[in-house]
Amino acid sequence: MGSDGYNGFLPNGYLVATDSSGTILSEVKIQKGTSIYKLYTPQTYNKTRLNVYEIDVPTNPSDPTASYFVMGFLQIKKGSIYDISGSQTATSNYPLKLHFSNLANFQNLIASTDLSNTSITSISDTSQFNYFDYSDKSKLFVETLKNGKTLYNFFDLIKGGHSLNVDMNQCIKIPQVKTLRFPGSFVSMTVYAKPDKNSVLEYNLGTATSISNELSYYYPNESFDQYNCVTNYNVGSRQYSFVNLSSTISSEVNTYSANFTNTGTSLANYKTTVSGPYDYYLANFIGKNINNNISIYLYSPSAASYLNYKMPDFSKYISKTILDPSQIILQEFGLYQFDGFNESKLPYKDSRSYHDVNIKAVRGR
The missing domain is CATH 2.60.40 (Immunoglobulin-like)
Known part of the structure; x- marks a missing residue:
């Protein structure tokens, strides 16, 4: 499993490969400064699919607030690549501090450059506008809701400037x-x-x-x-x-025919039946209480037809008490479909973290 600049790996973590039944095939400890990892099996592994887990453990496991993290990609193809190296970057003019005048009695205020944005509902929250960034081509978009009326405007930014006075009396355009x-x-x-x-x-x-x-x-x-x-x-x-x-903002609303039914509520008894088209699923489980502070995210492509959530024996990395399946409950299950999906290219995109591709999703318990 390779990654280019993957900053999700924690120094106190492991990458572990297993077969479909949970037998551990290979492991590697995550090393600070290393961005590419390859997992090898001691014996020939002839199957085309396997499970790969990232297991992040706390530096001090005895700390009662310590948390554990497991991310699993279930029955993915051999040779799959995890890459979050990112895309193009833009010229930064950070920081930009916004100063608002004639600002009072509003219900909502939105400010956005092409690199930063935030919204507030109280004048006491304007400090959130102290650390904006913008590109050399950006303007400042401001929209306000006041007395039930929405108005906006775009304000010019001076390249390299780090302070801008925004007169809200100029926010006069009707959207x-x-x-x-x-x-x-x-x-x-x-x-x-x-x-x-x-x-x-x-x-x-x-x-x-x-x-x-x-x-x-x-x-x-x-x-x-x-x-x-x-x-x-x-x-x-x-x-x-x-x-x-x-190229336009449509008034049409999408629908999605995929769905699922559940039985059970914990890793010990949870089962899922899925229907309709989907590219992959994501099952999220969390510890039931503070004594097993763990988060588990399990991804699997639809082509694998794999709905086995049972965790392998990870007692080498995490205490069996924390991994007690009856104490790890379902937080959410979801089905996802997006344009250009390639099951060998990880991570898979979802509508909470990505908005650069057409995506459909249905989630619940």
Whole structure:
């Protein structure tokens, strides 16, 4: 298993390979400063798939607050590569401190450059605008909700500047609005606007939420090369999430036909039945109480048809008390599908961590 610049490995951790039944085939201790790891088996392993786990253990296991982390990729192809080296970077002008004048009695304030963004609901939180960054081509997008009315503007930034006075009396533009109706409730929508769809630079235009099945999203009249729209809604015990890349902000709402049913609640008895199209699943388990402070994330591609969550004997790395399967409960299970999925390229993308590709997801317990 290789990685280029993978900064998720902790110095006190291991990479462990097992077969489908959990028999350990190979292990390697994670070394600080090493970014590429290869796992070899002492004997010929003829099968095309295997399980690979990252096991991170605390420096001081006797610390009662110490936490353990296990990430497993189940029945992935031999030769798969884990790469989070990232993509292109942009010129930084950090830090930029924003100073707001004529700011009072607002319900929400959004500020975004093409490298930083945040939103606040109280004037006492303006210190969150002290450490912005921006590229040489960026402007500052500001949107405010005041007395039920939404207004916005783009403010010029001076290359290399580290302080900007923002007069909210200049926030006078009336935005466009899209009203969306969802097939569920507790809905949300976030939009990232990209001046160049091939660049990492983007403005966060804010998040709109509603407990009903309808919301209105306000966005600037200025056009962008691409909009990356992230939407979420709940239907019963399921949360549906989507990422859509488009040259416009659509009023259409996506649906996803994949689903799953569960039995059991812990690693000792949890079983899943899945239906519909999906590229991979993610099962997240956590310790039931502070005495087994552990988080487990298990990924597996649909092509493997592997739904065995039983943990191998990792007592060499983690105490059996902490690994007691009856004390490790399901936090969430999800099915995911995204454009360009390649099961040999890890990590797999999901709508919580990525919004640079079209994604469909359904999650729940």
